[in-house]
Every structure is written in C-alpha cells, then in structure tokens.
Amino acid sequence: MAEQQLNQAETLLIETRGRVALITLNRPGALNALNRQAMQELAEATRHFDRDPNIGCIVITGSEKAFAAGADIKEMQHQSFMDVYLADWFSGWEELTRTRKPMIAAVSGYALGGGCELAMMCDIIYASETAKFGQPEIKLGVIPGMGGTQRLTLAIGKSKAMEMFLTGRVMDAAEAERSGLVAKVFPVDRLLEEALKTAETIAAMSMPATMMMKEAVNRSFEVCLAEGIRFERRAFHSIFATQDKAEGMSAFVEKRTPNFSNS
C-alpha cells in the first residue's frame, strides 16, 4: 500500500496509506491534551482530506498511553466566563463534525473529557484492551463542552451516562464495548492495524454511498425519528442516480467484485 507523509502540523502527525488518511495526535508530554492549536490543526487536516478525492476514510489515533487526556486544562485554567463566551470556545470542534467522509477513532489508553468527546465525533470507535473512557469534568468543577453530554447519553443511555458524568467514573474497554460506545476491542498491538483494515474496506466502497450513509445515520441524532426516516428515504432515492449503485447491484447479480467509480 502506498504510504505518503504529508506536511507536519505541530500537534499532529499526518500521513496517507493508499485511500486512507491517518492522523495521529502528537503531544506526548501532555498526554495529547487538546489545546486550541490541536483543534485548529485537526479541523484543517480533516477539511483537507474531506476534499481529497483519493481519500475514502480517515483514522484518528493517539499514543499507546493516551488517545487524548482531555481538553488542555492548563490552557483553560485562567479563562473567565467572558473569555470563553466571547471567543465561543470549542465551537471550532463543530468543523470536525462536519467532515462528510467516515472517520474511525482508534483509542488506546486514556480518552477522557475532550478525548472521549473527540472519539465520539468519529463514526466508529475501535479500542485497545487498555482504553479508558470517561468524562471527569465534574472533578474540575465544570461540565463537558465538546458535545459529551449529548453524544455519550445517546451512545450508552441516560442512566449510565449520568452516573459517569456525575461521578467522573472511568469506563474500561470491555464495559465500553458492552455499552455500545465502542464497536470492537483489540489487543494494543493490533488496534491500529485493525482500524486501518476497516478504513480500507470502507474506502473501497462507493464514496457517495459511504458519505450519504454517514449523513443519513447522523440525522438520527439531530432530528426526530419521522424526519430522520423521511431524510433517509430521500437519500435512498437519490443514490439510485449513481453509477456505483448500478455497478454494485450488477456485480452482485453477476457474482463478481464491484468496480466503483465514485460517481
């Protein structure tokens, strides 16, 4: 598989592996704490790959010890209400959630606070056996600010989410998988390989279909069921205008591998 190293950001390592983009959080001294620079660089990298017709899936990972230990507490420590309100802190993360191509989070070690929220902004979470998920903001006297109260509650249900938010308890990988937060758990040394393998599988599908699938599934989080189902039906109708629909169905009937053209 062709590997290509892209221009380096300060807080990230960015590379491509064939049709997959791999973004590695890289602030080892701070356990990948997410400062404003990391937010801007992540948004820039995902925007870049979203526009790149050669990329079909994006994987975001961290180190073995920490996916990300949260938003940068040292950066937030001296901010006042007026500082964060006027600068609309964390609104920049919304850009990441507007990425239209599928994103996989490969999580090893700590995914706390903003780290857990970043993983949940992705479409699939794969975890290593050492992964630890939590929203410990309550211990800092604050609440999550990157979507955690909404996404964790939707992922694992109100009672369990409330227990985690209100106590700051951390969940291990096995519990995260049982709760539906995580799709699969792997030994540490297989995590990235498995995430990249799934990303390659996704990138080999029809790109309009994977993008529309993501858009339709995400509607279920944003609108009521009836509106979501209407949206899904319209997206389903419109995908019948693609060549990839014709190719995919013909390939099935003809018992061959489809050759998608992303059109």
Ligand SMILES: CC(C)=CC(=O)SCCNC(=O)CCNC(=O)[C@H](O)C(C)(C)COP(=O)(O)OP(=O)(O)OC[C@H]1O[C@@H](n2cnc3c(N)ncnc32)[C@H](O)[C@@H]1OP(=O)(O)O
């Ligand atoms: C408030 C909102 C809206 C969102 C948030 O995300 S708040 C942050 C939520 N996360 C946390 O509260 C976790 C904070 N970190 C820890 O509790 C611990 O670091 C640990 C349990 C994850 C790991 O403990 P360990 O003893 O193994 O490592 P440390 O010595 O504590 O950390 C190493 C190094 O990293 C710095 N660090 C860790 N997390 C953060 C963070 N979230 N922000 C800024 N810096 C962080 C830590 O200070 C230390 O650096 P120094 O050696 O320079 O002190």
